[in-house]
Amino acid sequence: MIRVGVAGAAGYLGGELLRLLIGHPGTEVAHAVSTRFPGRRVDSVHPNLRAQTDLLFSAPDELGACDVLLTATPHKATMSLLPHLRDRAKTVIDLSGDFRDPDPAVYERYYGVPHTAPELLGAFVPGVPELFRAELAEADLISVPGCMAAAAILALRPLTGLIGPDVQIDARTGSSGSGALAGDANLHAERSGALRVFAPVRHRHEAEVARLTGLNARMTATGVEAVRGVQVVCHATGTASADERAVRRAYRESYAGEPFVRIVAHRAGTHRLPDPKLLSGSNYCDVGFAVDGDRITAIAALDNLVKGGAGAAVQCLNIRTGQPETLGLGFPGLHPV
Amino acid sequence: MIRVGVAGAAGYLGGELLRLLIGHPGTEVAHAVSTRFPGRRVDSVHPNLRAQTDLLFSAPDELGACDVLLTATPHKATMSLLPHLRDRAKTVIDLSGDFRDPDPAVYERYYGVPHTAPELLGAFVPGVPELFRAELAEADLISVPGCMAAAAILALRPLTGLIGPDVQIDARTGSSGSGALAGDANLHAERSGALRVFAPVRHRHEAEVARLTGLNARMTATGVEAVRGVQVVCHATGTASADERAVRRAYRESYAGEPFVRIVAHRAGTHRLPDPKLLSGSNYCDVGFAVDGDRITAIAALDNLVKGGAGAAVQCLNIRTGQPETLGLGFPGLHPV
Amino acid sequence: MIRVGVAGAAGYLGGELLRLLIGHPGTEVAHAVSTRFPGRRVDSVHPNLRAQTDLLFSAPDELGACDVLLTATPHKATMSLLPHLRDRAKTVIDLSGDFRDPDPAVYERYYGVPHTAPELLGAFVPGVPELFRAELAEADLISVPGCMAAAAILALRPLTGLIGPDVQIDARTGSSGSGALAGDANLHAERSGALRVFAPVRHRHEAEVARLTGLNARMTATGVEAVRGVQVVCHATGTASADERAVRRAYRESYAGEPFVRIVAHRAGTHRLPDPKLLSGSNYCDVGFAVDGDRITAIAALDNLVKGGAGAAVQCLNIRTGQPETLGLGFPGLHPV
Amino acid sequence: MIRVGVAGAAGYLGGELLRLLIGHPGTEVAHAVSTRFPGRRVDSVHPNLRAQTDLLFSAPDELGACDVLLTATPHKATMSLLPHLRDRAKTVIDLSGDFRDPDPAVYERYYGVPHTAPELLGAFVPGVPELFRAELAEADLISVPGCMAAAAILALRPLTGLIGPDVQIDARTGSSGSGALAGDANLHAERSGALRVFAPVRHRHEAEVARLTGLNARMTATGVEAVRGVQVVCHATGTASADERAVRRAYRESYAGEPFVRIVAHRAGTHRLPDPKLLSGSNYCDVGFAVDGDRITAIAALDNLVKGGAGAAVQCLNIRTGQPETLGLGFPGLHPV
Incomplete structure (x- = not known):
């Protein structure tokens, strides 16, 4: 049994980690740390965990030793x-977003403040099993990419060599991505x-996408009516050989055997x-795509709290701890919903 | 031109008052008072008023004399x-809810605090034109009923004599009813x-319904996925003579000539x-209804910010100031939407 | 391995049966029958099953022998x-709704047509494990109750002896309850x-509730903005002894040890x-409740396609086939969503 | 009083035309033609028009002479x-989409069938008052652009000279754009x-945008959770002089005095x-925008049934018939909603 701790356990990503880890046959949640709610029942904040657990939140200084610590604390x-x-x-x-790029200058450019632990940056392996499975099996520091970055990386990476360097990414996201703290912008009457x-x-x-795909990625983001869910629509220019058959082959070869990437690109x-x-x-x-002449549109969708966060983290944990990669991650999603 | 002032102008009811009064050919908004945003443009808080007005919010102590003052301040x-x-x-x-019942004991029972201006309570006329049109024409103090009460009163009042005294009201409401202040309960991810x-x-x-209908009204309320809108479903027991024909006749007689009540009770x-x-x-x-044996279900729907608040207030203002009752209230609603 | 067949497999309840049974460690789906789509891939109709199954729909006459047949065909x-x-x-x-009441006259009253197989009606055991667990363990014919009935039965059954006979049920439902066939009434622009x-x-x-609770149940139903989900709000009159403590005790005693009923009735x-x-x-x-004097409001919520349909069916299947009752039904739900 | 006829009056655009024209002080609706519902009350199909009109739908062969005929019939x-x-x-x-481009080859390329009235194509003036006000004042044939095209044209046209020729348009639309006929794709449970x-x-x-802006426009379109509403996000590359100040100036100069275009591009x-x-x-x-180096994002939003259809048509009608351009189009929209 892998003993895990979760920091930031009262947030939405923290709650999703708890859901997955409590339902995971190979892990035991030893600590669920929250600065806001120490001593309170976990299911008082995450009501979907009623009857799943009697766990209480602990204060940060109560966090003891564990095999794997997952930090879902703020940027x-x-x-x-x-x-x-x-x-x-x-x-x-x-x-969090704090350890995703080895270059502290990139952090400062996108987050607006200097990085305070630059010495650690180079030690993190990106939590993208599809690209770094071997490294993740031995990594002691893992940084899960942002939800929209994760989607865009999986949409674009197979197209290396088939598209030009400039990519415009149109990302759309549900409201859970902005977290569990109430504010004027996410008031229901305003956000609905x-x-x-x-x-x-x-x-x-966009910086994460650029680094892991080698593309000149530009990203626009829009909040849409949804709680969960991220979709990216990536606009690229195909090279001469990039017809539909070539593009489809590239996706198939990239993701053959991948347990959590499906190619969805039907004609009707x-x-x-x-x-x-x-x-x-x-x-x-x-992931899916469409080709029209030299225009290639690559599309990806995921649940920002699962494959775009907590699920990716558990997948990495499984790889790192030598468990079957899909353990605890079997829920296929609902239809209709 | 009637000069009006609006207190609580930055809230959702306040914004709706401004929309209606700015578009009203017979009124001029002299003051839009906000304690939170004095000096700011009204359209910075109510973006639907862009290009409609250059009005700024004023501080409470800047409120000067006007013909009609509308208070949309908190309970x-x-x-x-x-x-x-x-x-x-x-x-x-x-x-607000503060001057709706002449009996301060009722206020204390439902609002949990003693009333601090009980001497004023008896002077208010309820802002229900369908019941108090003559009194409203001369009233100096008018209290608009709560949105769910307004709907229930209009649904039930025609049934006097056709139903027994006990009525169970099932009310449903959109999120705008809880106002423009953000909190954990109306965070989009929670409320959606x-x-x-x-x-x-x-x-x-329920107290307001009881007083204005004479019924023993009990009300349950549920927040549903909507920003605007209130619906009440009222369960009553019909007397022996209350067949469908009699019920329909009662509604028709009550609301013949009413400009803002429509009977919607089709078979299919x-x-x-x-x-x-x-x-x-x-x-x-x-308003609508269904009859099955001695069961009578009375239903009403309205926009909580309009007929359940700001629109009712403007309708009262029109009556009080001798203008056509429907002035400035002509928007019929959209379909589909 | 229990071999199961699903008739009506292309509908929404059928799809949910497939999701649960394909993910169930003790069952094998031998046949997924659809009159509309024989020969097509199951995941072309139920896209959440992509990468879960390569099953094809079969025509009705291809349905071979199996251990358990689940019929999710139309009323x-x-x-x-x-x-x-x-x-x-x-x-x-x-x-379906066709075998829920032993009395064919009740069927005709509520469905408007005579029953064509009245001789079978008496042989069905209601698919409510909380009430009929022992009978279900040996039943060869099981009829799962309607989604709103299931919720109301679980809300009201513990109150026997604590409330008077008359109950008004206000039921609310998402759009998936009306099925997968498109029509004017469930067009998105109209239904949204x-x-x-x-x-x-x-x-x-209401007939099902009346039969299984012994109450004089009346039910009103409203479609709300949701795809999945049913909620019932039941209005009853408490007897003299029915204070909050007594009501809470009744629920606790009724549902102690029940794996799929949670009591949710917090003060804040x-x-x-x-x-x-x-x-x-x-x-x-x-299930939850509130008490105010002699008013008792009992509330229940469930997913109409799971506990209100396919999940209840699988729970019954587990009981009937001697498997652990919760097998394949472990998904706890999401928050936020 | 201008006598108008509406063909396709039972559709969503037809209903919106009726709402606007019935509420318009200068027009009289003489005919509301529907092939599906001749003889039925208009408000039985468009329930928002209850108490607004007693008009009945007429059959196509009952369409008599009128001053202006608006056709909202299918492509x-x-x-x-x-x-x-x-x-x-x-x-x-x-x-409709049938008379928007003078070149029948463009029609065939995008609609997949040859045009059957190519001789008429050249006679239509585009229904975009911001670009063709003078021509519209004398036009006998007017073709209102598609809703997404209208938004993109207004977003992009001011940028002439400030951006390169290639523009990627990401368009999002509510479900009303696909019309009032039910089908599998717009079933609520699927579309919600x-x-x-x-x-x-x-x-x-994209063809319409290309023609009216001179740009090499490419358009991707996504259905989002909404009934009404279109938004376009246009990605362009700025020329050397296109800094934020220059872009803002271009929008201001283009739309100074325009009654129905607002520039919405605030910093916070x-x-x-x-x-x-x-x-x-x-x-x-x-319309709004953002500039970051040589990236320019131009954004526009409108109601697809109003400024993207019926409202634009009424605005054209006002111009053509010499009435004030804003007549009957005064509703400012709601907040919150």
């Missing part, structure tokens, strides 16, 4: 916190039914391209 | 505030798609009974 | 169909955001009473 | 229909919450960029 706070928690566990898997272009240019996840049907509506609770990332 | 705060504002206008129309029984028994609007069709989905922005209250 | 059609399919399996579990009182009196599920908190929003994909029925 | 059917109706009115305003990329490449509106705030959520029922098109 900017995590870089101060993680160095102090580093020794509590052999392996740390971070879900919105099509809110909250990042018309330069969404910070209501559900012929990836849609996050089908993926709530599931660890799948669906 | 419990209004009873302290209104006595100080009383002399700024000949007529005050209050949209909810069926939240926030008042399983004894919703405070998708839209055969009142649904607030059709009423966003409109001042209509749709 | 009125099933009573003609089931007698012909009866011999294909030792046990038949029907999810609706509060549609489609049964103001006498919803047919956003999620203090049952809400189907939390239950999509889960087999839980959450 | 592909209209090109056969319109030549026969041409003589019923001095001015015909077509809302969807992010459906129904045109990953080459949406047909929840509503800082165009969002169709605010525009339901309104004839505004909000």
Whole structure:
């Protein structure tokens, strides 16, 4: 039994980690740390866990030793916190934005503040099993990419050599991505039914995509009417050889045997391209595409809290701890929903 | 031109008052008072008013004399505030819950605190034109009923003599009813798609219904997935003579000539009974019913911010100031939407 | 391995049966029958099953022998169909409305047509494990109750002796309850955001509630903005001894040890009473209540396609075939969603 | 009083034309033609028009002479229909896709069939008052652009000279755009919450944008969770001089004095960029932008049934008939909603 600790356990990513880890046959949740609710029942904050657990939140200083520590703490706070928690566990898997790029200058450019633990940056392996499975099996520090970055990386990576360097990514996200803290912008009456272009240019996840795909990626992001779910629509220019057959072959070769990537690119049907509506609770990332002359549109969808966060983290944990990679991640999603 | 002031102008009811009064050919908004945003443009808070007005919010102490003052300030705060504002206008129309019942004991029972201006309570005329049109034409103090109460009163009042005294009201409401202040309960990710029984028994609007219908009204309230809209489904027991024909006749007689009540009770069709989905922005209250043996179900729907608040207030203002009752209230609602 | 067949497999209940049975460690889906799509891949209709199965739909006459047959075929059609399919399996579990009441007169009253297989009616055991666990362990014919009936039965049954005979049930349902066939009434633009009182009196599920609770149950039903989910709010009059403590004790005693009923009746908190929003994909029925003097409000919520249909059927199958009752039904639901 | 006829009056665009024209002080609806519902009350199909009109639908052969005929009939059917109706009115305003491009080859490329009335194509003036006001004042044949094209044209046209020729348009639309006929794809349970990329490449509106802006426009289209509303996010490359100040100046100069275009491009705030959520029922098109180095993102939002259809048509009618351009189009939209 792998003993795990979760920091930031009262947030939405924290709750999703708890759901997956409590239902996981190979892990035991030893600590669920929350600065806001120490001593309270976990299911008072995450009501879907009623009858699943009697766990209480612990205060940060109660966090004891565990095999794997998962940090789902806020951006900017995590870089101060993680160095102090580093020794509590052999392996740390971070879900925040603070340890994703080895270059502190990139961090400062996109997050607006200097990085306070730059010495750790180079040690993290990206939590993308499809690209770094071997490295993850031995990694002690893992950084899970941002939800929109994860989708875009999986959509674009197979196209290397088939597209030009410039890619425009149109990302759409549900409201859970902005977290569990209430504010004017995520008040239901304001956010419901919105099509809110909250990042018309330069969404910070574009740096992650650029690094892991080698493309000149630009990302625009829009909040849509949904709680969960991310979709990216990536606009690229195909090279001369990039006809539909070549593109399909590239996706098939990239993802043959991948347990959590499905190619969804049918010629007809209501559900012929990836849609996050089908993926709530599931660890799948669906990827698809369309080709028209030299235009290539690559599309990916995932649940931002699962394959875009907690599920990816558990998949990495499984790899790192030598368990079957899909363990605890079997929920396929619902239809209709 | 009637000069009006709006207190609580930055809230959702306040914004709706501004929309209606700015578009009203017979009124001029002299003051839009907000304690939170004095000096800011009104359209920075109510973006639907862009290009409609250059008005700025004023601070409470800047409120000068006007013909009609509309107070859309919070429950419990209004009873302290209104006595100080009383002399700024000949007529005050209050949209809060603080002056709806002449009996301060009823207030204390439902609001949990003693009333601080009990001497004023008896002077208010209820802002229900369908019941108090003559009194409203001369009233200096008007209290608009709660949104769910307004719907239930219009659904039930025609049934006097046709039903027994006990009525169970099942009320449903969109999220705008809880106002523009963000909190954990109205965070989009929590509130979206909810069926939240926030008042399983004894919703405070039941007192208003009881008083204005003479029935023993009990109200349960549920928040549903919507921003605007209220619907009440009222369960009553019919007397021996209350067959469908008699019930229909009662509604027709009650509402013949009423400009803002429509009877919607068809035998077939998708839209055969009142649904607030059709009423966003409109001042209509749709009422309908079904009869099965001695069971009578009375249904009403309205937009909580219009006929359940700001629209009713403007209708009262029109009556009080001798203008055509429907002036500025012509928007019929959209379909589909 | 239990070999199962599913008739009506292309519908929404059929798809949910397939999801649960394909993910179930003790069952093998031998046949997925569809009259509309024979020969097509199951995942072309139920896209959430991509990468879960390569199963194809079979035509009705291809249905071979199996251990358990589950019929999720339409009301009125099933009573003609089931007698012909009866011999294909030792046990038949029907999810339609056609075999729920032993009295054919009740069927005719609520469904408007005479029953064509009245001789079978008395042989069915209701698919409510909480009430009929022992009988279900030996039943060869099982009839799963309607989704709203199931919720109301679980909400009300513990109150026997604590409430008077008359109960008004206010039921709310998502759009998946009306099935996978497109029509004017469930067109997205019409149905989205609706509060549609489609049964103001006498919803047919009231007969099921009456029979299994002994109450004089009346049911009103409203379509709300949701795809999945049912909630019932039941209004009853308490007897003299029915204070909050007595009511809570009754629920606790009724459901102690029940794996899929949770009591949700907290004094505070956003999620203090049952809400189907939390239950999509889960087999839980959450029940709760509030007491105010002699008013008792009992509330239940469930996923109409799971505990209100396919999940209840699988729970019955588990009981009938001697497997652990919770097998294949472990998904707890998501939050937020 | 201008006598108008509406063909296709039972569809969603037809209903919106009726709402606007019935509420318009200068027009009288003489005929509301429907092939499906002749003889039925208009408000039985468009329930928001209850108490607004007693009009009945007429059969196509009952269409008599009128001053202006508005055709909101389906694509592909209209090109056969319109030549026969041409003589019923001095001015015909077509809302279908059949007469938008003077080149029949463009029609065939995007609609897949040859045009059957190519001789008429050159005679239509595009129904875009912001670009063709003078021509519209004298036009006898007017073709209103597609909803997504209208938004993109207004977003991009001011950028002439400031951007390179290649533009990628990411368009999002509510479900009302696919019309009032039910089908598998717009069933509520399937369409609700969807992010459906129904045109990953080459949406047909791109041809209209290309023609009226001179740009090499490519359009991808996604159905989002909404009934009304269109938003376009246009990705362009700025020229050397295209800094934020220059871009803002270009928009201001283009739209100074335009009654129905608002520039919404604030530095902060929840509503800082165009969002169709605010525009339901309104004839505004909000346009905004962001600049980051050589990346320019231009954004526009409108109600597809109003400024993207019926409202634009009425605005053209006002111009053509010499009435104030804004007559009957004063509804500003709601907030919150």
